Amino acid sequence: MPLKRKIRTTLNPDNLIKKQKHDSNQSIDIPIKNCLMWFRTDLRIQDNIALHKASTMIFTKSEKSKYVFAIYLISPEEWRSHDVAPTKVDFLLRNLKELKESLNELNIPLIIESVDNASDVPGVVIDWCKRLRISHLFANIEYEVDEMKRDKQIFNLATFNSIKLEMLHSQCIVNPGLLKTKEEKPYRVYTPFKNSWFRYVESDLSILEPLPDLFPNSKSIRISYLETFSFKVPSSIPGFEISSELAKISRLNFPAGEQYCHSLLSQFILQKASKYSNARDILSQNGTSSLSPYLASGIISARQCVYKAFKANNNKISTGNSGIVKWIEEIIWREFYRQILAAFPHVCKNMPFKKHFKNIEWNNEEENFMRWCQGKTGYPIVDAGMRQLNGMGWMHNRARMIVAMFLVKDLLIDWRKGERYFMNHLIDGDFANNNGGWQWCASTGSDAQPYFRIFNPTTQSSKFDPTGEYIRKWVPELKHLDSKQIHNPFGVLKGSEFKKLGYPEPIVDHQKARIVALEKFKNFCVRLLPLNARERLVNSNALPSLFLKDVNVPYFDYFSFIKHVNLPELWLSIEEWFIHNNQYFSMDYGLQVEKQLKVYKELLKHVVDRSESLIYNINLEDCNYTSFSVPFLFDLSEVIPKGSHLEVLQCFTWWPGEIFEDFIKIFSQVDMLILHCKEDNEMLANFLNVSKGLKALRINSTIASIPLISNALNLKARSLEYLEVNAGGSISLEIFSECDNLECLIVTKDDDYFLQNIFDEIKNMRKLSLKDYRKINFKDTAKIISTTNFHLTSLCLLWEEESDPENFSLLVSTIIVHCPKLKNLEIIFNENSASKILSLLCSCDKLKNLYLRNTKDWNIDMWMQNLGQVIPKTLKSLKLQNSFTFTLKSLKKFLFECERNSINGLRFNIQDGGYWIEEEHINILNDSVEKGILDASSQTSWMDPREFMQQVLLVLDE
């Protein structure tokens, strides 16, 4: 029997609403007497759906003797069991006072009653209903499991007492449960949820409009029910007291009341929202809205927030000002986590969203946990975050992510302990967001960080608190440190200086902790057909126990296996590996085995189902078209949705046309293409003709004429931004004269055509690379460079033979004049041109990477000694081909000059190790690494399609 997921349908909020409707259809309509509004996490009068409904019901009946009452129950036991922070209770009480006053102006009394036992809550509400002659009880839904259980009891009690309970959705703009995947399932991944959310709201923008103002009660209520106006809001609750200092800070940072909250929102939208995209991550900047306490307690609705943003964004919601859209997307995260809570109630029961993570063995070392809580871990950024939480009851989002990740991945402490500590201290403690945030950081949640992504706290610190201002504010022991020392004082300062700070040493070594964490988590995210997935399937009788053998590639019949496997369950175990692989699904190597393909295809279906926004990366280079992989590839259109986005396609032109016919049905866009041309292919040409895009193209190994493909590429030429031609011969290169937008051109193997045509108009060129040229000379190259309009940042000029030595000075002076932004230079030179290279270096004051090459062995002793004097301070990497040799003396002189010239952290690399290098060379180099002049490094040359894509992006994003 396959595994079945148990879902507790009775606690689904929509079921509760359906039940209300069902029961009310069956009972006689209850005559309206008075209405009671039960406030819970919705302490506002504006845009409060339940309150509005109650008020409208009384007003439309226009009966002066019928009224709306309001009630709030103080329930310390419930608060304790949900770890509500004292500072949040204080905030609630302050807001209750404001709410009471606002209601008072509408002649609505607010009854406040304390209930000692949580189980008494339903009875107390119904008692009040009886006392006040309530016929209709209104409340907004709370999605947590305990709250839903409580409301179910109230519903039964109310029905028994002939009171109609109306529960309404008011926490979200798009109610949980409304948006579903194509398979009618709740979303588990944020991005498709967000896209669907935008589509839904954009289809009817009136959803965003807040409700109109409330109708007041008739003043006569003050005569008939005077005593109900006399309730007082207590100023504190025993067991939830806070220190006077925290009370002061809390009042200063988070004043109470709807009015204040709306002025905060307006100020944010007016002054900060447009810069939100960048400012939101900088810890010392007050770049976020600080509205979370108000949203968490319902002082403001999400709809009011988004409506204001929408108006400021010229009535746009998913487009327009990027800062505003980003902010709206954060509110959508809030909606996402609420729908997760409603659809997967097991998250409320201390369970990870991905249940297979429940068996991780945590270290849970109490001492480490205490130090984390107190902000004494020795990692300044973590400590600053925790001290901000302890000091003001709130923490910046970036800091929340850093400290949470640190607790789980560096200290290997159960995320639930952190989640609880947060709830116990946050003024904005909100179960859905907190649980979602923690599970995201712990990699156990819906759309969580993959387990192998572990924040380095020191890097995070220098990136998001570059000046150290945030750390200085919260960790005063470090306030005198400069912006370099402050992120890692233990690593940077001398022992004695560090001791003087009175600040703790790091409790763990991040690098070691990272490795341990990876091992721990890896057990839960195994590769194809993982043991634990097999175990689960065996335990649930989905598979016979012979499948339990711990072998990497199990020897069993995949076909019968697949019949037994419950793929959605298996999917849970391997989802990290697929989906979080940068959102790319790569169909490459390992496709040869028919049975494996079958599994692969089934899994692909599940990958696709779970991520609408999946981007495909197809590498057909390794496929053998006589093998089984072909039928599988022909079927792709059954699996991959129409209109999908193909980011990189790597293929041979001799692949069967049917494959490309399939691609035409599926992909509407191809961004990058790596083409191995051997012959023409009509279907591939058709596919290129109908697909949009094509920013980058690499052509390899042309030996035959390919007019159809050439024509297709011709039409794409205008959009090309990156072009790499590693093919000589018969490809028709005329197309490239159309490449007006080209930013990067790499040509190996020459073709006369380039000389005459392509270089006329390359004004946008930022990277130019000419390799293995025979016919081109320095003069022509200089001419080409002079047309690039001063944009070039990378230049690579490699010839097999130097064909034009006399024009080398012209080339160098052209580079000097026309390449003021040059950052990367790769060039061949010899004895004759050596001095020119030195003068070139003198003028390249932005150079970062320099690769010097030669085609034959050459001793560069003299030259090397001068090199240290001229290399720019910006240089970070110097590579020499191993055909250059030099003595120890010149190496020392070079390093001495580098030191004198204040060169720091230069990566010095002799390609392929340099076979002539002796031990003494190595010792000298190591010495310089220790002194900080050099930085050790290595290099690789192999490049797979993913790297190709990264290289393209790097050039285009520069």
Ligand SMILES: Cc1cc2nc3c(=O)[nH]c(=O)nc-3n(C[C@H](O)[C@H](O)[C@H](O)COP(=O)(O)OP(=O)(O)OC[C@H]3O[C@@H](n4cnc5c(N)ncnc54)[C@H](O)[C@@H]3O)c2cc1C
């Ligand atoms: C480990 C962890 C725990 C968290 N615990 C809580 C919590 O208990 N309560 C809480 O409200 N938020 C929580 N968050 C989310 C987020 O950190 C806060 O909402 C945000 O810092 C509040 O500041 P702001 O109001 O200035 O946010 P803004 O950046 O101005 O965002 C506006 C609103 O969008 C919502 N929002 C923003 N980011 C998120 C997010 N990542 N997830 C869900 N909603 C978001 C919040 O309601 C927020 O008020 C947590 C995040 C993490 C990583």
